[in-house]
Amino acid sequence: MTPTTAARAGLVSCGTCGLLAQQASGVAPGHCPRCGARLASRRRGSLETTWALVIAAAICYIPANLLPVLGTTTLGSTEYDTIMGGVVFLYTSGSWPLALIVLIASVMVPLGKLLALVYLLITVQRGSIAGNRERTRLYHLVEFIGRWSMLDVFVDTFTVALVQLSPLMSVQPGAGVVFFAAVVVLTMIAAASFDPRLIWDAATTTEPDIA
Amino acid sequence: MTGAGHAETLACPDCDLLQVVPELPPGVKASCARCGRTLVTQTADSIERPLALSIAALLVLILANTAPLMGLSVVGQQASTTIVGGAWEMWHQGQELTAVVVAFCAVFAPAAYLLCTLAVLLAARRPPAPRWVGELLRWAEAMQPWSMVEVMMLGILVALIKIAELAVVEPDIGMYAVGVLMLLIPAIQSSFDPEAIWKRVTWADDESLPPDGAVQAAGTPDPRSAP
């Protein structure tokens, strides 16, 4: 027995207010009678948009990690630090718990998010029906954890804002920060444009039952 | 508001499964039979409690944005910064785009989220609420993922410990305000129930509140193309 989904029953759940409405027609579901938003059985162009944003984020991930995020000028000489450099600095200065937090939030989470989204996109496109619950949970993990990668951007901002004691010591932001912020923003929008219902669609048919 | 014992037909936002959710007692959750997602959370007091919390949060937000976050002193030189001061310094140092992202996630999004939530709750106290309440509710929900107060709090702490290696740093009022805000915002989110608000908002199609329970037909002409 295939489960009865809204799509099969010719119904559509409003993406804005959650109201269940009768589709006006299969081609154009119409608008929500409660909130007036345009109805769509599945988010329009979900896979294409998510792919485009994931690829853009993956490209930004490279300069984000290779370019310096901070430059420290002490008495005329400037030293540049990448994200990993910042982690090493925290580790060698004795605060290894913080080093671990920054390593997880800035290096592992963005990479993990990109890999998870690619995995979800590929399994959906191949019509996989295995581990649907786990994939839905993975999707929500990606959605929930995304914001935490902004940590390093805030650390850099407040370090730069506070340490302006020239000529003694001053800190400047490096070119890597903006790429890093771009990775976070792009992956957050990518996760928001992915439609988790696509994970479940392979197991059922989305064609309305005409019986 | 809604009649007792009203069952409601819903489609799961994650897997599209149709299911009938009975009227739940306060504090009870219903989750999807297929994917496990929470479908409905019946909150005990979905108006007054989040309303009080969002007023408190707005006041703390003002304090967090005006008071200095932390101060630094090294061989006679003093410095301090605020949240906006941080974004402004990034802009000043040629990182305009990063400055905009920081200002958006640290100031604009939390402020917009709190203001929209407050307006929605005030207007929804006496139903039927006007249609703009739905529009503002949509704004509040759009701002929620971008409001990064708790991430900023951790960022401030890491910056504080990093700088402590180089100079004497002192946490200031602004930082404590951010800490309080970090607790208030999730408290608003857990007591706020968007569905309870939608039930009080005037419908787009007819200027009233239709009885719930029955599935309504979608409007055919797109409202955006209508005059």
Ligand SMILES: [Zn+2]
């Ligand atoms: Zn709607």
Ligand SMILES: [Zn+2]
């Ligand atoms: Zn479900």
